[in-house]
Amino acid sequence: WFSPDLAKRYLHSERGLVEMSTALAFLAASCLGCRLLVRTRCDVPVWAGAMYGLFALAAIFVALEEVSYGQKLLQWESPGWFAQNNSKRETNLHNMMGNTPSNRLRQTATIGCPVICLVMPLVARFRRGRYQPEHWTFYLLPRMELATLAAITMLLSGLRRFRLLGEADIWEHLSEVRELVWGAVAICYVVILSRRLIGRSAAPTVTQPNHAQPGATACREAA
Numbered sequence: 001w002f003s004p005d006l007a008k009r010y011l012h013s014e015r016g017l018v019e020m021s022t023a024l025a026f027l028a029a030s031c032l033g034c035r036l037l038v039r040t041r042c043d044v045p046v047w048a049g050a051m052y053g054l055f056a057l058a059a060i061f062v063a064l065e066e067v068s069y070g071q072k073l074l075q076w077e078s079p080g081w082f083a084q085n086n087s088k089r090e091t092n093l094h095n096m097m098g099n100t101p102s103n104r105l106r107q108t109a110t111i112g113c114p115v116i117c118l119v120m121p122l123v124a125r126f127r128r129g130r131y132q133p134e135h136w137t138f139y140l141l142p143r144m145e146l147a148t149l150a151a152i153t154m155l156l157s158g159l160r161r162f163r164l165l166g167e168a169d170i171w172e173h174l175s176e177v178r179e180l181v182w183g184a185v186a187i188c189y190v191v192i193l194s195r196r197l198i199g200r201s202a203a204p205t206v207t208q209p210n211h212a213q214p215g216a217t218a219c220r221e222a223a
Helices: 004-010 017-039 046-066 068-074 080-085 100-124 147-162 169-202 216-222
Strands: none
Touching (some): 046 068, 046 169, 147 169
């Protein structure tokens, strides 16, 4: 608003602060997800470990897509097929087919973030047995720690959807800022699970639940 040209160049360009920070946020989330998978592999059910692995893969995919697999950093020319089929002539997948993958990913995050970080934890607060080691919420669901960030993403989505601020360029900028907040949510999510699960598995006095991953004792001995 106060210096639009400066903001566009250094904040909201393809190699601006917001775009690069988003990539770094998802890269950090992926690294933390890998750490969570390795540190809890003997102490969580197999399905939970699989979800941590999928989380890490999804986060690194988003990080690489944000920088077009290094093209935005090294500034190489897109191969011919990408140049012809990518809406921004970049080496990535989310801008293919008229930005259809990008739109689908945004729609998924727009709905999934408040559902996982706000709605489901709110419902879980009023139900018995949640966040106990025998229940799936213990391994996958945050409490209300991410409610504020989820609300911010909802606010940004609402501003963008109903165009409450005027200038056309603002909507693209808001979308980029929202992606950065999603990256912050991803980091905080895996940090919350890590504090819950790694601290628990590291405590020598904690008795592991009966439903723990089969072969957990052998896994620890091998580790």
